[in-house]
Amino acid sequence: MKDTKISARGVNVYYGANHAIKDVSVEIADKTVTSFIGPSGCGKSTFLRCLNRMNDTIDIARIEGDILIDEEDIYHPDVDPVQLRAKVGMVFQKPNPFPKSIYDNVAYGPKIHGLARNKGELDEIVEKSLKRAAIWEEVKDRLQAPGTGLSGGQQQRLCIARAVATSPEVLLMDEPCSALDPIATSQIEELIDELRGRFSVVIVTHSMQQAARVSQKTAFFHLGDLVEYGDTDDIFTNPQDPRTEKYITGRIG
Amino acid sequence: MTDMPDDRGAGRSAATSTASIMRPDARTKSRNAAEKRFRAYGLGAIVIGILALVFLLASILYRGLPAFTQTYISIDVALPAETLDPEGNRDPAEMAKVITFGYAGLVDDAMQSALEARGIEVEGLNDPGVLISKQAPAQIRDWVLSNPEAVGGTERFDFLATSRIDQYYKGAVTMESAARDSQISPEQLQLADILKDEGMLTRKFNWSFVTAPDASDQRPEAAGLGVAILGSAYMMLIVLGLALPIGVAASIYLEEFAPTNRWTDIIEVNISNLAAVPSIVFGILGLAIFINFGGLPQSAPIVGGLVLTLMTLPTIIISTRASLKSVPPSIRDAALGVGASKMQAVFHHVLPLAGPGILTGTIIGLAQALGETAPLLLIGMVAFVTEYPDAPPEGFFDPATALPVQVYNWTQRADPAFAERASGAIIVLLVFLAIMNITAIVLRRKFERRW
Ligand SMILES: Nc1ncnc2c1ncn2[C@@H]1O[C@H](COP(=O)(O)OP(=O)(O)OP(=O)(O)O)[C@@H](O)[C@H]1O
Ligand SMILES: [Mg+2]
Numbered sequence: 001m002k003d004t005k006i007s008a009r010g011v012n013v014y015y016g017a018n019h020a021i022k023d024v025s026v027e028i029a030d031k032t033v034t035s036f037i038g039p040s041g042c043g044k045s046t047f048l049r050c051l052n053r054m055n056d057t058i059d060i061a062r063i064e065g066d067i068l069i070d071e072e073d074i075y076h077p078d079v080d081p082v083q084l085r086a087k088v089g090m091v092f093q094k095p096n097p098f099p100k101s102i103y104d105n106v107a108y109g110p111k112i113h114g115l116a117r118n119k120g121e122l123d124e125i126v127e128k129s130l131k132r133a134a135i136w137e138e139v140k141d142r143l144q145a146p147g148t149g150l151s152g153g154q155q156q157r158l159c160i161a162r163a164v165a166t167s168p169e170v171l172l173m174d175e176p177c178s179a180l181d182p183i184a185t186s187q188i189e190e191l192i193d194e195l196r197g198r199f200s201v202v203i204v205t206h207s208m209q210q211a212a213r214v215s216q217k218t219a220f221f222h223l224g225d226l227v228e229y230g231d232t233d234d235i236f237t238n239p240q241d242p243r244t245e246k247y248i249t250g251r252i253g
Numbered sequence: 254m255t256d257m258p259d260d261r262g263a264g265r266s267a268a269t270s271t272a273s274i275m276r277p278d279a280r281t282k283s284r285n286a287a288e289k290r291f292r293a294y295g296l297g298a299i300v301i302g303i304l305a306l307v308f309l310l311a312s313i314l315y316r317g318l319p320a321f322t323q324t325y326i327s328i329d330v331a332l333p334a335e336t337l338d339p340e341g342n343r344d345p346a347e348m349a350k351v352i353t354f355g356y357a358g359l360v361d362d363a364m365q366s367a368l369e370a371r372g373i374e375v376e377g378l379n380d381p382g383v384l385i386s387k388q389a390p391a392q393i394r395d396w397v398l399s400n401p402e403a404v405g406g407t408e409r410f411d412f413l414a415t416s417r418i419d420q421y422y423k424g425a426v427t428m429e430s431a432a433r434d435s436q437i438s439p440e441q442l443q444l445a446d447i448l449k450d451e452g453m454l455t456r457k458f459n460w461s462f463v464t465a466p467d468a469s470d471q472r473p474e475a476a477g478l479g480v481a482i483l484g485s486a487y488m489m490l491i492v493l494g495l496a497l498p499i500g501v502a503a504s505i506y507l508e509e510f511a512p513t514n515r516w517t518d519i520i521e522v523n524i525s526n527l528a529a530v531p532s533i534v535f536g537i538l539g540l541a542i543f544i545n546f547g548g549l550p551q552s553a554p555i556v557g558g559l560v561l562t563l564m565t566l567p568t569i570i571i572s573t574r575a576s577l578k579s580v581p582p583s584i585r586d587a588a589l590g591v592g593a594s595k596m597q598a599v600f601h602h603v604l605p606l607a608g609p610g611i612l613t614g615t616i617i618g619l620a621q622a623l624g625e626t627a628p629l630l631l632i633g634m635v636a637f638v639t640e641y642p643d644a645p646p647e648g649f650f651d652p653a654t655a656l657p658v659q660v661y662n663w664t665q666r667a668d669p670a671f672a673e674r675a676s677g678a679i680i681v682l683l684v685f686l687a688i689m690n691i692t693a694i695v696l697r698r699k700f701e702r703r704w
Contacts, residue, residue, distance in 0.1 A: 057585065091590075098587060109591035166592060
């Protein structure tokens with residue numbers, strides 16, 4: 001059993017009166033890929049966004065409970081969410097590159113965190129990140145072209161490159177492959193597998209196959225409840241809860 | 254529909270005969286008709302708008318363009334040393350003691366001798382010097398004081414003709430109207446025609462309309478927009494320098510940082526209300542606060558600028574907030590997601606995207622301020638100012654007028670020459686507005702090219 005990286009205890013999230021996450025407790029292991037699955041609107045994105053406090057930006061969102069990363073309460077008043085987000089990177093459901101050049105998209109994070117001492121180092125980080133996001137070959141000749149001019153799938157890989165460029169310890173990915181073709185998807189899955197060596201990766205996905213392929217742990221959410229959480233193999237072969245079984249066999253959608 | 258005995262073909266044609274896409278059904282027809290009607294309305298609205306605009310522009314150009322040309326009379330003026338330099342030492346300081354009145358005779362003398370030299374005689378003509386603007390003596394004096402060594406000789410001057418002569422060539426004054434006019438006589442008009450044939454009287458482009466200060470009712474031909482343009486320019490500088498940073502800072506705070514609660518709601522409502530407050534109220538406010546309480550001088554661009562700043566702020570804040578709002582939230586998420594602080598997200602990503610919108614709002618606000626008249630009347634900017642204000646920043650405290658106020662002022666004056674100048678001033682105002690709008694468009698293009 002690997003060390004626990006993230007530990008959530010009794011987390012409740014409310015959007016105004018809407019109780020979106022209901023008393024969820026989960027331990028996410030280090031150097032492991034954890035996938036969140038569940039029907040649309042069940043709160044996967046919401047819970048994921050709690051892990052790097054992106055929900056802070058939503059005025060009506062209210063979060064209860066404790067979330068600890070490396071034993072530190074990330075909702076503690078002394079915690080600076082900016083520092084937290086440098087440590088916990090995120091790839092969003094919809095590709096959202098900055099309307100800047102491809103290079104600047106990737107270089108932005110390292111720049112503001114002072115990860116490169118000079119242009120050469122920055123170039124290196126950019127190249128390495130783009131390669132790891134499996135997009136280097138496609139963009140290496142037009143790094144100064146706008147990132148928004150790429151195709152949807154390329155944009156998403158650019159966003160992944162942007163997220164890994166800051167060398168986070170945890171990478172949160174919200175349906176990173178929903179806009180990708182099978183080839184790019186398998187490249188991303190390889191990337192996720194590789195990232196696992198160093199980070200803890202949490203991925204939201206609607207594809208059972210993908211969850212089964214890339215993750216070691218799987219959490220199944222349903223209407224805001226964490227219904228079942230365990231080893232991916234167990235969840236898919238031997239689900240304990242009837243709702244899980246119905247979902248993975250395609251009877252809840 | 255089909256003669257084919259084939260079962261399938263017959264079946265299909267029966268099914269599609271009611272729903273052929275070649276023949277629009279009733280619903281589609283009425284929908285298309287509605288769309289057609291709507292297009293016609295829209296086109297009609299645009300045509301009406303364009304016609305109104307064309308009519309407006311044409312009438313302003315028709316009435317205002319003549320203000321940019323003016324009739325000049327060029328004659329040789331003898332500069333007698335005994336009257337202009339009694340001490341005889343050509344010292345400008347000494348010569349300055351001869352006031353403008355001492356030069357008055359020179360113009361009449363010059364006119365007389367010019368007529369005699371050419372043998373021009375007009376029946377019943379008296380006082381031919383009246384053809385020349387009352388501006389002329391001051392013009393000679395200014396020239397003599399800067400060229401003292403020319404005293405004693407003869408110099409050719411281009412004098413403005415009086416406004417009546419000028420209007421005669423622009424068609425507003427006729428022989429009949431001159432007969433009833435105390436300021437001009439038909440004989441004088443005849444003389445003007447003769448001078449024109451002699452080549453002494455010409456109509457030229459009149460730069461001084463744009464550069465000269467305002468002039469009194471006695472010499473409308475000399476009145477210009479110089480002080481008004483400077484005053485307006487100074488006020489625009491003040492408005493830009495104050496309203497843009499304050500407005501943008503306020504908007505960014507309200508839009509990106511302030512929590513949404515009752516207080517920010519109240520502020521928001523008040524800003525919208527402020528934008529709808531009649532501008533004259535800002536004038537009263539300015540009078541009470543800046544002049545009566547703050548002790549700032551009347552008629553000064555600084556006060557006008559401050560009042561217009563107050564007036565422009567809501568416009569800038571509203572448009573800036575709108576353009577900040579239009580930046581997709583996903584961009585903010587993206588920036589925050591890689592660990593940018595809120596401020597970095599705003600300044601690195603949101604503000605550049607909102608820039609073009611902010612710029613447009615600012616220019617619209619400035620254009621509004623440039624054309625604003627009512628509040629300026631209240632703070633005394635309607636005063637008759639013939640002195641140019643100094644260069645800024647001291648000049649901000651000197652008396653000045655503003656373009657729209659000058660227009661208003663000129664329309665209040667009796668002489669038809671002023672009516673023409675009012676239209677001319679409107680053209681200048683429109684040119685400035687056009688320049689501002691073009692600047693906005695150019696800057697926006699430039700910004701947007703950086704996506
Ligand atoms: N910004 C928001 N404001 C208000 N309610 C929200 C907001 N975001 C999500 N919700 C609500 O919270 C619940 C969970 O939404 P969430 O986006 O987490 O679902 P999800 O599991 O990610 O769904 P999907 O698979 O479709 O992405 C939904 O009922 C949704 O309506
Ligand atoms: Mg989601």
